[in-house]
Amino acid sequence: MAESSAPVPVVANDPLPPLQELGATSAPLKSAAYFIGDQCKEFNEDFMLCKNENRDPAHCLAEGRKVTRCAADVLNKLRAACVQEFEAHWNCLEWNNQYYYACRKEERPLNACAFTKLGYKKEIPGSPEGKTPIHLIERPYFKRQQK
Template sequence: MSTFHDPATAHQPYKDPTPLPAHVPKVQELGTTSAPLKSAAFFIGAYCKEYNEDFMLCKGENRDPAHCLKEGRRVTRCAQDLIAKMRENCLQEFDKHWNCLELNNQGLVKTIPGTPEGKTPIHEVENPIIRGVQK
């Protein structure tokens, strides 16, 4: 069932007016935008691997969103913990990286170290000639 969303308030984030049931424990949101999440994604994947795997296995068992709320809260708490540790230990580097992503439209550019200057990198060659391997 969909709810009416007034176009006059389109600039504000949508908040579902339906509250969660009382038996579902509350968990705080991460409190970050997409750039810090993308910056920390590699570390979140490694640090929260067990929780992510449990969540994905749960989602594979049952597609009902309510079925995996407990596992989802664990993933969220783990990500909160990691982001707090990153801010505590390497705030300058973390801020520098996600601000760079934010200012460059979150684009990542592939570069291969050691590519001779003036030559086109192999991943950008339009029609590379691929020869069979001789035995």
């Protein structure tokens, strides 16, 4: 008899099936952070609302799993569509103490790939209206310094 592939409803007292961790260090997560924030915004907001309701970690397991699955999906899509650009950017972050400003040159091709191939967008919260977003500035004032 074939197994059913229908999704199993989550019931409060049922144990949750195992979920693989993202399997990414801080550099790939930081490289994909804006895309994860854009694509997983609703799941993140639900999780944060749940955490504000109750500080018990078990209370929000289902919402946390949705956030993790969404982030894993974004990372997998970036790896599939933009592997070279993604690796170049997160390797730059890894070697430059996780500073975005030091990796703008590598960030531009990643953004272009994610925008065109995946339809992602990048909006930085709190950016002033009518000003060029920092990740689009061609000649930034702050640059890496030789020490």
